[in-house]
Amino acid sequence: MGDHFSLSDCDVIGFDLDHTLCRYHLKETSRLIYESFAGYLVEHKGYDKDLLNLTPATWDFCFKGLVVDLEDGNLVKLAEDGTVLRATHGSNDLSTEEIIKHYGPKREWKHFNSLNTSFTRSAKYYFYDNYFDLPGALLCGRVVDMLHKRGNEVNSDFWKDMVAAIDHNYNTSAFKEDAGTYFPSVKRDPGRYLQPCSDSVKTWLQSMKNAGKVLLLITSSHSDYCRLICEHILG
Incomplete structure (x- = not known):
């Protein structure tokens, strides 16, 4: 590997979801x-x-x-x-x-x-x-x-x-099950808690897919919650 790291040299790129790809209020x-x-x-x-x-x-x-x-x-x-x-x-x-x-x-x-x-x-x-x-x-x-x-x-x-x-x-x-307070609140009003990705980030992600990169989402959050987050921040 050279002296400099570049994502363009990677075939597979993984992104953490919470507080990385998805920013919260x-x-x-x-x-x-x-x-x-x-x-x-x-x-x-x-x-x-x-x-x-x-x-x-x-x-x-x-x-x-x-x-x-x-x-x-x-x-x-x-x-x-x-x-x-x-x-x-x-x-x-x-x-x-x-x-x-x-x-x-x-x-x-x-x-x-x-x-x-x-x-x-x-x-x-x-x-x-x-x-x-x-x-x-x-x-x-x-x-x-x-x-x-x-x-x-x-x-x-x-x-x-x-x-x-x-x-x-x-x-x-x-x-x-809509149990507790946290998940029901986020489901009712995701925009109050989640910040959508900017158009520039969405364009960047799409450009990497177009270049043949494999993009991974890495998270410990439950799949249902991940789906809600991604639908809100990425569309």
Whole structure:
């Protein structure tokens, strides 16, 4: 292979769908995802209705790369070597002194080696690495706040309810059955959440097909949802 990479040299080209070929209106989609999860907790698990109330400032809490420590209700942002850069307990910021008290003078997060080698899920932590579950980080923080307000112990039990909320909205039959909140909302008004591809992108894709390229769509989304997305963004 030469020094320069060019798609024109490739016979087969694969495109990720969500947040690549398909761009989302992130503000609207993030709110929908949050409300989908929070609504389930309120309606099915008896959580406080206050979880449904959001202000614009609360969204500053969400950014990719957060880890929720399920053992103590902390959410941490890590450096590449596992150092805790910042942390909250629930939605409340921990001071430098509190971080050192909790994680030691070197501010080391004890599960970093496990996370760094596999990025797998664990019964002890959850790594928020994509937009489809990221609003759940904000919800986790607010649930921890709620548990404190109730005088309840904060432990990993609340995570079982969070997983149930995710499954209720994203399981493979939810789209077909109009279950949950997320899929029915997108089906009713796709333009509110999905951005159509520009004419230049459509022309580019067609030119590659005309040149004999094999184009692939690579996604973990369910086929029914993919069909809806592609019909809206590509026509």
